[in-house]
Amino acid sequence: MSQSPPYDVIFAGGGTTACVVAGRLAAADPSLKILIIEAGKHTKDVSTHIQPARYFRNLVTGGDTFTFHVAKPSDALGNRPCIIPAGKCVGGGSAVNFMMYTRASPSDYDDWESLSNAGWGAKDLIPLANKAETLEPPVKNHHHGTSGPIKLTQGIQSNVAKDFLAVAAARDKERGFTEDTNDISAASVNVYSPWFKYITPENGRRSDTAHHYIYNLQNENLQILAHCRVKRVLFEGDKAVGVEYISHAPETEDKEAVVKVYASRLVVLSSGAFGSPAILERSGIGAADLLKTHNINQIVNLPGVGENYNDHNLMMVPYHTTSTAFTLDEIFHGTDEEIKVHEDRWLRADAKGEDKGLMAHNGIEAGIKLRPNAKDLEVLGPSFSKRWEKFFANKPDKPVMWVGPLLAYAGANAAAKGGKLYTLGYYTEYPASTGRTHINSTDPYANLVIEPGFLDKFRDVHFCQVSPEDLAVLRWTYKWSREMARRMDSYRGEFAPEHPNFAAGSAAACGPADGPVPISAPDIVYSAADDEAIDQYHRATISTTWHSLGTCAMKPRNQNGVVDPRLNVYGVQNLKVADLSIAPSNVGANTYNSALVVGEKAAVIIAEDLGIKGV
Numbered sequence: 001m002s003q004s005p006p007y008d009v010i011f012a013g014g015g016t017t018a019c020v021v022a023g024r025l026a027a028a029d030p031s032l033k034i035l036i037i038e039a040g041k042h043t044k045d046v047s048t049h050i051q052p053a054r055y056f057r058n059l060v061t062g063g064d065t066f067t068f069h070v071a072k073p074s075d076a077l078g079n080r081p082c083i084i085p086a087g088k089c090v091g092g093g094s095a096v097n098f099m100m101y102t103r104a105s106p107s108d109y110d111d112w113e114s115l116s117n118a119g120w121g122a123k124d125l126i127p128l129a130n131k132a133e134t135l136e137p138p139v140k141n142h143h144h145g146t147s148g149p150i151k152l153t154q155g156i157q158s159n160v161a162k163d164f165l166a167v168a169a170a171r172d173k174e175r176g177f178t179e180d181t182n183d184i185s186a187a188s189v190n191v192y193s194p195w196f197k198y199i200t201p202e203n204g205r206r207s208d209t210a211h212h213y214i215y216n217l218q219n220e221n222l223q224i225l226a227h228c229r230v231k232r233v234l235f236e237g238d239k240a241v242g243v244e245y246i247s248h249a250p251e252t253e254d255k256e257a258v259v260k261v262y263a264s265r266l267v268v269l270s271s272g273a274f275g276s277p278a279i280l281e282r283s284g285i286g287a288a289d290l291l292k293t294h295n296i297n298q299i300v301n302l303p304g305v306g307e308n309y310n311d312h313n314l315m316m317v318p319y320h321t322t323s324t325a326f327t328l329d330e331i332f333h334g335t336d337e338e339i340k341v342h343e344d345r346w347l348r349a350d351a352k353g354e355d356k357g358l359m360a361h362n363g364i365e366a367g368i369k370l371r372p373n374a375k376d377l378e379v380l381g382p383s384f385s386k387r388w389e390k391f392f393a394n395k396p397d398k399p400v401m402w403v404g405p406l407l408a409y410a411g412a413n414a415a416a417k418g419g420k421l422y423t424l425g426y427y428t429e430y431p432a433s434t435g436r437t438h439i440n441s442t443d444p445y446a447n448l449v450i451e452p453g454f455l456d457k458f459r460d461v462h463f464c465q466v467s468p469e470d471l472a473v474l475r476w477t478y479k480w481s482r483e484m485a486r487r488m489d490s491y492r493g494e495f496a497p498e499h500p501n502f503a504a505g506s507a508a509a510c511g512p513a514d515g516p517v518p519i520s521a522p523d524i525v526y527s528a529a530d531d532e533a534i535d536q537y538h539r540a541t542i543s544t545t546w547h548s549l550g551t552c553a554m555k556p557r558n559q560n561g562v563v564d565p566r567l568n569v570y571g572v573q574n575l576k577v578a579d580l581s582i583a584p585s586n587v588g589a590n591t592y593n594s595a596l597v598v599g600e601k602a603a604v605i606i607a608e609d610l611g612i613k614g615v
């Protein structure tokens with residue numbers, strides 16, 4: 001065991017939120033001694049992170065910048081263990097994500113505030129979302145930031161995305177069109193829209209928090225230890241005084257060295273929805289029974305730690321397309337030589353000021369935050385109506401699903417190789433089912449016990465019922481999105497291996513096609529057997545949307561809360577959590593933006609606590 005000199009503040013985890021908080025504090029008070037301890041590697045100027053279109057290949061090739069969490073097999077998913085990847089590198093999720101820009105609905109943050117969290121409502125947090133971003137040129141609604149560190153790209157280049165919006169305009173006049181579905185008003189939900197991207201327009205680089213809050217600072221008092229995994233928090237009595245970590249840094253002579261490092265003012269856990277509750281449990285903060293099972297000395301009995309796991313349920317449904325369709329297939333699935341052509345163009349363009357081409361793209365340019373209309377609610381039927389009435393009906397800014405085209409095939413089926421495909425993606429914005437994550441051992445490298453709860457309802461040790469409302473919205477959206485897809489000019493049929501297994505002769509049978517059906521074509525009529533095939537398909541296929549949150553919930557302690565509204569862990573001193581694990585309930589959006597918001601808010605709170613001005 002070795003010791004090192006004290007820091008003022010230590011961050012356990014150097015992901016999306018940590019970079020925002022540490023960067024803001026360091027910029028406001030350059031004398032503050034900050035240490036960030038990150039399990040993964042540095043990402044500064046690393047091409048596979050900064051070149052946007054690389055993201056899919058990073059994910060499927062199982063790169064070293066992810067932790068691939070393996071969940072427990074579940075009946076609801078046909079006994080399948082879901083794999084839930086999370087970013088593992090400086091910048092965390094922001095350095096590996098799909099760069100799709102979306103903001104939570106105002107009512108999501110008001111829901112957070114209503115759980116005794118004064119200062120966490122939409123009126124408080126939307127200004128912080130604006131503080132984090134730059135949208136240039138600004139859209140007319142003035143609901144975006146114009147001088148924040150995180151840069152956004154607008155505009156549609158792809159014929160596939162244009163086709164999607166053209167079908168919407170011709171077929172679904174009721175829902176309409178907006179230039180900006182993230183203008184934080186209910187009027188922009190259930191309306192088709194172009195989709196912004198977390199890509200810097202001037203240089204075609206990913207807009208992550210590592211480069212835009214941390215790597216751009218020249219400050220020797222802000223140190224980052226990469227390749228180091230925090231095992232537990234160190235306490236003197238009930239006061240957090242530091243952390244113990246294991247170093248795997250290539251420069252460390254004694255690999256596996258266990259190091260203690262001390263913070264004189266604050267320890268912040270920022271290891272994400274899986275990492276932060278695990279560190280708490282290994283430190284003796286969690287449910288008493290669990291701590292006892294693992295022979296961990298109990299510091300605080302806090303049964304909410306690791307509970308309240310939330311995510312979204314994702315489907316990626318592929319369609320054949322034309323040889324002239326604008327897709328990223330060559331970068332997603334091509335050979336190294338094919339990819340190099342795109343990389344060379346991206347690099348060359350810097351010098352010549354030219355367009356950077358496909359490498360500067362994320363392939364997501366249009367979509368809708370979808371709500372069912374009256375006719376759709378009839379189709380959705382009684383299994384969804386209770387949930388609709390209770391949760392959605394009076395909150396018109398809450399979407400039920402997100403739907404939009406991804407300009408590529410996002411699967412691994414060899415039969416798709418060499419072909420051109422696009423995907424219609426959809427995910428459930430607020431699944432009724434939730435889950436949990438807990439440690440299985442005191443070893444920080446051991447797998448966690450994760451029950452994400454996808455499609456599970458009324459789950460206890462004896463009984464599991466597949467959530468009828470979650471299945472109903474997925475079934476409805478498969479049909480809805482297929483009607484959109486088959487009218488797009490770029491449509492050339494379904495990629496059948498990744499659609500439901502409809503019986504031969506069914507009106508819903510899938511396969512290649514010569515072209516789209518007319519806009520006015522009748523919708524496909526599905527039989528009861530077809531519906532069953534769709535349900536089986538969803539149970540066999542749905543996955544994480546990589547939007548894990550909620551496992552150290554900011555709620556009252558007697559409601560399974562873990563942190564208070566100033567992000568302090570209940571029952572101890574000098575210990576906060578700052579990442580998406582603190583979200584008390586789900587948000588109807590991709591979650592990078594909420595991580596930025598939590599980061600900006602945490603920076604303000606910590607600056608107030610430490611007496612730092614100018615954050």
Ligand SMILES: Cc1cc2nc3c(=O)[nH]c(=O)nc-3n(C[C@H](O)[C@H](O)[C@H](O)COP(=O)(O)OP(=O)(O)OC[C@H]3O[C@@H](n4cnc5c(N)ncnc54)[C@H](O)[C@@H]3O)c2cc1C
Pocket residue numbers: 012013014015016017018037038039040059085086087088089090091092093094096097098099100101102228229230231270271272273274275276279444545546547548578579580581590591592593595
């Ligand atoms: C593949 C993928 C695609 C996504 N696509 C989008 C998208 O298009 N749009 C969008 O809005 N959102 C997207 N997201 C979600 C978004 O990126 C995340 O919600 C967000 O980054 C989470 O931020 P966080 O700070 O809570 O955690 P993270 O950014 O995950 O940071 C946690 C960090 O802690 C580190 N850590 C964990 N345990 C330890 C330990 N014991 N010791 C030291 N370090 C530790 C991890 O390595 C990680 O770097 C995506 C996420 C992923 C993974």
